[in-house]
């Protein structure tokens with residue numbers, strides 16, 4: 754089977770099992786989503802969801818956050834890793850959204866990645882989850898591991914993995930594959946002991962029962 758056919762088959766199987774994968778970060782709008790995504794680096798979604806209700810109650814939009822004191826923001830989010838740096842970046846990001854983008858998040862990869870705290874992976878998540886726009890494929894630690902085990906890439910660098918995935922997957926699968934591969938890595942193809950016996954991809958995976 755050619756690599757593109759194999760990749761499409763994998764994406765289809767994942768899609769059949771979960772047609773509408775969603776982020777597990779709690780949010781009500783694109784402001785809350787992007788703040789939660791920025792907080793989620795090196796931290797579990799569960800931990801982010803514990804701090805965001807208080808954060809969003811106090812700073813309910815970009816303008817509020819742009820005027821916040823980073824130390825006070827840090828106090829609210831101190832349960833997440835690297836909270837001091839994240840608090841400073843959140844306030845700087847909000848200031849840029851307010852002054853540079855008229856208080857609305859821009860809807861392109863180029864502009865989003867100009868905002869402090871939003872790199873390519875975060876921009877992919879925000880665009881896909883908030884607006885259904887897929888300019889790329891989300892590659893986090895789960896997607897990296899799953900893609901390597903499935904033989905879709907041999908790369909280790911997230912940018913190169915994303916490039917490989919974009920080459921073998923038709924664009925109409927990018928959004929769905931991103932969400933599904935994250936969840937597949939989080940709950941089935943887990944790092945230490947993947948659950949190959951119950952995996953829906955075990956007939957097409959070259960790593961089945963080998964990890």
Ligand code: SF4
Pocket residue numbers: 899902903941942943947948949952953954955958959960961962964
């Ligand atoms: S068969 Fe096993 S190694 Fe392959 S994707 Fe499924 S859980 Fe991961």
